[in-house]
Amino acid sequence: MPSSSTNRVRRSYSRATLGAIALLLAGISWTSYSFIAGSSPPDHSGHTVAYTSQTCESKTREKRVAIIGAGSSGTSAAYYINKFRDPCQQTTITVYERAGYVGGRSTTVNVFDDPRSPVELGASIFVSVNRNLVAAAKEFGLTTENAGNDRPNESPETLGIWDGEKFVYTQSSGGYYWWNIAKLLWKYGLSPIRTQKLMKNTVGDFLKMYEAPYFPFASLSEVAYDLGLTAVTSVTGHQFLLQNSIQSPFSTDIIQASTRVNYAQNLGEIHGLESMVCMATDGAMAVKGGNWQIFDGMLKSSGAHLFLNTTVTEISRRRDGTYAVQSSSERETAGSEEQQIELYDTVIVAAPLQFSNIKLTPTPQHLPGAIPYVKLHVSLFASPHRLSPRAFNLPLESPVPEVILTTLSGGACTGGDNTAPTGFFSVSTLRTVTNPFTAPPQEEYLYKVFSPQSLNSTLISRLLGFPDPKTEASSIPKKHISWLYEKVWDSYPYLPPRVTFDDPLLDTNLWYTSGIESFISTMETSSLMGMNVARLITDDWMGAHMELTQHEL
Numbered sequence: 001m002p003s004s005s006t007n008r009v010r011r012s013y014s015r016a017t018l019g020a021i022a023l024l025l026a027g028i029s030w031t032s033y034s035f036i037a038g039s040s041p042p043d044h045s046g047h048t049v050a051y052t053s054q055t056c057e058s059k060t061r062e063k064r065v066a067i068i069g070a071g072s073s074g075t076s077a078a079y080y081i082n083k084f085r086d087p088c089q090q091t092t093i094t095v096y097e098r099a100g101y102v103g104g105r106s107t108t109v110n111v112f113d114d115p116r117s118p119v120e121l122g123a124s125i126f127v128s129v130n131r132n133l134v135a136a137a138k139e140f141g142l143t144t145e146n147a148g149n150d151r152p153n154e155s156p157e158t159l160g161i162w163d164g165e166k167f168v169y170t171q172s173s174g175g176y177y178w179w180n181i182a183k184l185l186w187k188y189g190l191s192p193i194r195t196q197k198l199m200k201n202t203v204g205d206f207l208k209m210y211e212a213p214y215f216p217f218a219s220l221s222e223v224a225y226d227l228g229l230t231a232v233t234s235v236t237g238h239q240f241l242l243q244n245s246i247q248s249p250f251s252t253d254i255i256q257a258s259t260r261v262n263y264a265q266n267l268g269e270i271h272g273l274e275s276m277v278c279m280a281t282d283g284a285m286a287v288k289g290g291n292w293q294i295f296d297g298m299l300k301s302s303g304a305h306l307f308l309n310t311t312v313t314e315i316s317r318r319r320d321g322t323y324a325v326q327s328s329s330e331r332e333t334a335g336s337e338e339q340q341i342e343l344y345d346t347v348i349v350a351a352p353l354q355f356s357n358i359k360l361t362p363t364p365q366h367l368p369g370a371i372p373y374v375k376l377h378v379s380l381f382a383s384p385h386r387l388s389p390r391a392f393n394l395p396l397e398s399p400v401p402e403v404i405l406t407t408l409s410g411g412a413c414t415g416g417d418n419t420a421p422t423g424f425f426s427v428s429t430l431r432t433v434t435n436p437f438t439a440p441p442q443e444e445y446l447y448k449v450f451s452p453q454s455l456n457s458t459l460i461s462r463l464l465g466f467p468d469p470k471t472e473a474s475s476i477p478k479k480h481i482s483w484l485y486e487k488v489w490d491s492y493p494y495l496p497p498r499v500t501f502d503d504p505l506l507d508t509n510l511w512y513t514s515g516i517e518s519f520i521s522t523m524e525t526s527s528l529m530g531m532n533v534a535r536l537i538t539d540d541w542m543g544a545h546m547e548l549t550q551h552e553l
Helices: 018-022 072-084 131-139 177-188 191-210 220-226 237-243 250-263 272-277 292-302 457-464 514-518 523-552
Strands: 009-012 063-068 091-096 108-110 118-120 144-146 157-162 167-172 285-287 305-308 310-317 323-330 337-344 346-349 359-361 373-383 403-406 426-435 442-451 483-493 505-507 510-512
Touching (some): 063 323, 063 337, 072 091, 072 292, 072 523, 091 310, 131 523, 167 250, 177 191, 177 250, 191 250, 191 272, 237 250, 250 403, 483 514, 510 523
Parallel strands (some): 063 091, 091 305, 157 403, 346 510
Antiparallel strands (some): 144 285, 157 167, 310 323, 323 337, 373 442, 373 483, 403 426, 426 442
């Protein structure tokens, strides 16, 4: 266990109807890290027997586990190791996180620096069939609310899909449920019905990954092949939809808008499975105060030791099979660091290895290849201005949808510049906020924009209808933009067709969770891989214990 230090941050954590199509995109806000979990997974009630001399007569050596990364997969691994382990197997889990918070790409920032007004910066929603996330939120007593519940609802149009010239689709708010369905069927024929059926069948196959005999899986490539999912990942979303008689304009208007907001990729570039994932948005919800609380709760439940602001620099396998984990942590003294080396029986790298800068000695038997990730610019800002009709070629007094997604013009499904001619992937009016720096305090609108580059004053002023000051976004006068927060994420991989995926075992007792991101990149699937690795590890422990017991007999 890493030694204690006052200079370290340490915590001890001891419906399937047409309506689903009509509503599929309402409330989307980076759903890409938000997918699904199995409806009938293995029994995860866990072992809760305390290890005492009365219940545990056989001696077992303590297992020491290091987890690098406190995001969805890392915290899930810790949580499920504690759930799955034999009750007599004493285990110490240590989690290293180089950031100063738990949650990875699920985190919040405070509007106007007010902790009473958090807003999701990354992974924003999950859905009702997300077993791991939903169950954990319930277990930890977290309050969930419907995605988009706080929107101003000042426009009769909830959603619009913009191709740079016109809205190719709009969705009405309020009591227009059946009108939205009728509009879909009138414009797109049977394609919405076919898409709903195809999505259910594809997701149904995926859900088997949570069930025996597929769970746990030592090879992601093999289980994907056995379930017929490589036939979906081997083609683009556009090709997969054509194979199933789903054509443009529905595919390029609706489904492509979803792949763009979720993964910043067009339908002719992203593989078929992830395209189907984008359509599984029923029951979208979020944890009040931030989804990161799910992962924080997992750590608390696991009893893991957490080291924040701590970077793992090297993992070395020793002759006895253990691993030396070298780390450095920020100290209170500016510019100084504290170096640590600790020994572990098992190590889990729960973050994309290519961004970790971790040296692995010796090179493991299976080394995951580097894959390109999307650089997604997320901009949050507050303004007294509403979205301008002129920005979308509408008459001056026309209502503007509160959520605007984008697609390519002319029914295209590929393009070198993914955002041409729109300049952004999505613009969402999240809610109203109170600007405390005005006298008196005034209500303003909180916006969230996904884009491939940093926003500039030309784009923002066009969207909100004020004169362009021709400056950087951060220098726009406060009377127009009163608060701004910008973040660049390595948000998810580029997801072209492929049939092989990195397996979780890199070498003996050295595990990896991020291989699943090229398959499906979501909060829930990362949690699935964390759970899967935890089960493989604890099954291995139990097998070794059984062998020892039989030898003693």
